[in-house]
Amino acid sequence: MTRIDVPSETLLVEMGNDGLNILETTMQMSDMDESAQVQCDICSKPLGKMKDVKHIESPESITIAVWNGFKPEKMLKATENMLKEEGEENPAEIMEIVLDSWKSIVDKSETPWALCEECYESIQIYINKGGS
Numbered sequence: 001m002t003r004i005d006v007p008s009e010t011l012l013v014e015m016g017n018d019g020l021n022i023l024e025t026t027m028q029m030s031d032m033d034e035s036a037q038v039q040c041d042i043c044s045k046p047l048g049k050m051k052d053v054k055h056i057e058s059p060e061s062i063t064i065a066v067w068n069g070f071k072p073e074k075m076l077k078a079t080e081n082m083l084k085e086e087g088e089e090n091p092a093e094i095m096e097i098v099l100d101s102w103k104s105i106v107d108k109s110e111t112p113w114a115l116c117e118e119c120y121e122s123i124q125i126y127i128n129k130g131g132s
């Protein structure tokens with residue numbers, strides 16, 4: 001059994017006869033009071049307090065970026081490294097599930113996303129890509 005922490009969700013997966021099964025997903029509730037420390041919703045980089053966050057994107061913009069091919073590269077890389085460190089033999093298969101699960105988080109998301117400078121810039125390219 002492997003536990004995978006993605007920024008806003010924890011997955012519990014298990015290798016079954018017909019591939020990987022997701023046993024459990026746990027959404028982590030984030031506390032959004034004024035003094036709470038905010039993390040980038042894509043790569044989990046600390047951004048300081050809510051009032052200091054420079055880049056906020058609507059969930060619709062994130063969805064558009066994903067349609068246009070955006071992937072949370074830094075988060076995926078960190079997860080892949082973590083799986084390798086844990087001695088996971090087939091990280092590629094788990095990575096697909098992590099990405100699918102992340103996309104479903106994007107689909108369900110109804111709250112604005114706080115982004116760090118880097119993620120903001122990389123996602124802008126995808127948000128503007130589909131335009132007329």
Ligand SMILES: [Zn+2]
Binds near residue numbers: 040043045116119120
């Ligand atoms: Zn970021």
